[in-house]
Amino acid sequence: MSMEEEIQKRKTFAIISHPDAGKTTITEKLLLFGNLIRSAGTVKGKKTGKFATSDWMEIEKQRGISVTSSVMNFDYQGYRVNILDTPGHEDFSEDTYRTLTAVDCVVMVIDATKGIEAQTIKLFKVCKMRGIPIFTFINKLDRESREPLELLDQIEDVLNIETYPMNWPVGMGKRFIGILDRYHEQFIQYNGNEEETYIPFDQLQQDKYRDITDNPTYQETIDELELLEGAGDEFSLDRVLQGEQTPVFFGSALAPFGVQTFFDTFINLAPAPGPRKTETDVVHPEREEFSGFVFKIQANMNPQHRDRVAFIRVCSGTFTRGMQVKLARTGKSMKLGQTQQFVASSRDTVQQAYPGDIIGVYDPGTYRIGDTLVEGKQTFAYDELPQFPPEIFQRVTAKNVMKAKQFRKGLEQLVQEGAIQLFRGYPTDSIIVGAVGQLQYEVFQHRMKNEYNVEIMLESIGDRIPRWLKEEQVDPSLFDERNMLVKDRDGEFLVLFKNDFALRWFADKYPEIELIDLFEVN
Ligand code: GDP
Secondary structure (H helix, E strand, C coil): CCHHHHHHCEEEEEEEECCCCCHHHHHHHHHHHCCCCCCCCCCCCHHHCCCCHHHCCHHHHHHCCCCCCCEEEEEECCEEEEEECCCCCCCCCHHHHHHHHHCCEEEEEEECCCECCHHHHHHHHHHHHHCCCEEEEEECCCCCCCCHHHHHHHHHHHHCCEEEECEEEECCHHHCCEEEECCCCEEEEECCCCCEEEEEHHHCCCHHHHHHHCCHHHHHHHHHHHHHHHHCCCCCHHHHHCCCEEEEEECECCCCECHHHHHHHHHHHCCCCCCEEECCCEECCCCCCCEEEEEEEEECCCCCCCCEEEEEEEEECCEECCCEEEECCCCEEEECCCEEEEECCEEEECCEECCCCEEEEEECCCCCCCCEEECCCCCCCECCCCCCCCCEEEEEEECCHHHHHHHHHHHHHHHHHCCCEEEEECCCCCEEEEECCHHHHHHHHHHHHHHHCCCEEEEEEEECEEEECCHHHCCHHHCCCCEEEEEECCCCEEEEECCHHHHHHHHHHCCCCCCECCCCCC
16 A cells, blocks of 8 residues: 555544543444444443543553543544544543644534533634644434534534534434434434434435424424525535534434444545644655654553653654654654554554554653654654643642652653643742643652652642733732742743632733733633
């Protein structure tokens, strides 16, 4: 197979959702399509104590939580599918965000009974900011849910993206009889079980389908659809690929219903790996020499094996096991020997990988988040991974003051690695760390103890809203515990506001002081 064919057949994506919207259930269905698992129910929720195939990895099992997101891959209809898992709510951390830098598009799962929820908004904003194409699956149509039109309005309003319904549900809950698949011009009948009947639109008028077409719910839906056809946006793959329009699919992951047609359509429309920006240029996947970047480092939580795995997204060329590459940051050459590809519950050794694929390499402490690896003479670095807005902050100290040296070393390395974000109080110089999710603190504490032999104390200073200041406008006397003045890693000043109210109060009182929001995501 030619390089071009290898690239075109790859579909690398993540599924994002608020917890309980049905991500695990839908992932399981996709794994069934890919023959990765044999029967439904193999992928169990964390809550049951059994682990989802999508929650795998030995160390995570030992720890009882899914520490970091992982990767599943399988072949489907001639495509190589790479699904990057993003952890759910309790596990939410910067890893979740960073995973989105390694995909070519995302599937957003929304619970039809609840509409858009907090976590979806956060993840969605990161996608939007980065221009990642978004496909939407509205789940749980087998239950009494919100009106489809209302759900589309909400997506458009809250997320500020055009919607195009690829299919339209006929009824919901007990009255749910199927979906009108606009894209394939067919009605898919829901029989209350896994069987789906496909009826082309032009055959629906036949007598034998009278029970469908005479159904008042069907009639209402046809009217609704006509309205939509007149007033709604046109489908535009270009706009989808620009991240400006999202194709919307309705269905039920559990029934399952509409999942197959969703996936078949999605897999055809989803983009193959494209060019990626470097600091000065763009690199096309067809570039002959291998290149990729580290988007995640997974530390082993087991003290007996302190190895770490660096996850690399292949961006160009062919990766071959044992190949010689250069680490762009240091210019150092190294051999990519101990590599793994992640296939559900086992770690298989990977011999070759192509753009879009994810490989894991053993990391003796060499890599940092965002590192670029390149083959050949020419060295370049992919665009820096964005920093994500921390929301929860804690003051950190070493329990034992005698361990100051290890404390500093551990802190420095874990900050470099991107495990946590560092700030310093001003003028007190106290150490404050910021994270997007609570789990990051657990990992931080655990690793400080196990890898650097330092017990740390964390004192919460709560959720905070960070705003940067211009150096010439800094007046320390205006700040206190409530609106805390700190410096970031680069020595820039910022204020950690206690809450939205404190922020607005300050802005009103000192209108001349410019408050800069560095994270467009907010
Ligand atoms: P996750 O937290 O997003 O991974 O959500 P899960 O896949 O674990 O699903 C959360 C709950 O919703 C589970 O009890 C599922 O059985 C249920 N669920 C998922 N999809 C559907 C659906 O289509 N219909 C109904 N009624 N329940 C569903």
